[in-house]
Amino acid sequence: MPEQSTADDQAPGTRRRRADAERSVAQILDAAVDALAGDPEASMAEIARRAGLVRATVYVHFPTREALVEAVTERAIAGAAEVIAAAQPERGDPSEALERVLRAAWRSLGRYHALVAINTRLPRAELHRRHLPVLGLLHPLIVRGQRAGAFRADTPAEWHLSMLLALVHAASGELQAGRISEGDVEAALVTTVLGALA
Amino acid sequence: MPEQSTADDQAPGTRRRRADAERSVAQILDAAVDALAGDPEASMAEIARRAGLVRATVYVHFPTREALVEAVTERAIAGAAEVIAAAQPERGDPSEALERVLRAAWRSLGRYHALVAINTRLPRAELHRRHLPVLGLLHPLIVRGQRAGAFRADTPAEWHLSMLLALVHAASGELQAGRISEGDVEAALVTTVLGALA
């Protein structure tokens, strides 16, 4: 299991992990994101190659492929949660707050979009558990908007959330396919999402 | 390549495929749908087992696994296109026509819902190509709605189409994950789609 911490919190009696190890773990996680984005079944060899490391070294830090994939998704979701939280979903008019959060998330989460494909084969409960950090931030905003009459209340907030994520992913796909320009996609996404929820 | 035809159109000089072969192909396609629904990477052995056949027999009809998967998805999309055409997207008020088409398509998708997972890991361009039979039917309807002022005209019709497909796929995902009941999902999908386009 990789340490998520950055510095001086090693357990008493244990030595701290060396700096090069820390660097390797980061390289592996970055490489895994890139590799898995292009191919959800990317091999450990491919990930190691991208990280500029040898396959055995990857296994030093992540005992199995599954452990690595889990670490990658956990980190991606944590990053998303951080960006969303920074956009303050609890502040201001619900529609405006949603637009603000959406724009912030859109700009910073590009590379993680393809990781969704990995999670689709996980058990439902596990999937939900991993997304809790993000859902926990957005769900109150949706509910708040529903209470204020800004968002439809005839469908559950969870539905709105799923549709929102789907539209974001689809928008990213349209952009990648070149069927819409980078300048237009954000505005189109915002209007479509707000229309879908309102 | 499996013959899509049912009966009396064999090429001159070639013998018609025997009835048991026809049956086997149908069994294989059905089994593949079920197997791939549960696991997009289901093996040929697993598909053959479900079809009540031996693996070698599957290879008689489909030269590679890829060919089988393609046949399955092609068949599903062709079925959807047929249903959509039957719902007459060119008739009546655009919003009503869209709702009518959407409901019809959704109901007929039935067991194919889970096949979405296969398509998510295809290259974007290929995904788009396979959806062409459906897109070709819906595009005129979208354009007609935009001209009539029923749908937003500040984003291209292609954008609307992509968002529509994304929402349908997401809705099927929600249903598959058990996060919404089968009774509620159709209504929720319709309102979300109409809201997104209007």
Next chain:
DNA sequence: TTGACATCAGACAGTGATGTCTGCTTTACT
């Protein structure tokens, strides 16, 4: 009925992946 077609049973080689291990070299910390 007869012959071509289809399925079965099982084996086979090839491939590519995972996870482990060893010996050696390099690097970071104290």
Next chain:
DNA sequence: AGTAAAGCAGACATCACTGTCTGATGTCAA
């Protein structure tokens, strides 16, 4: 400077899956 940690190179066993082949048996259709 010395030592432990980390990385490298490369091998290895194992596994699951794909695609092919054979020979025997069953089945459709003219």
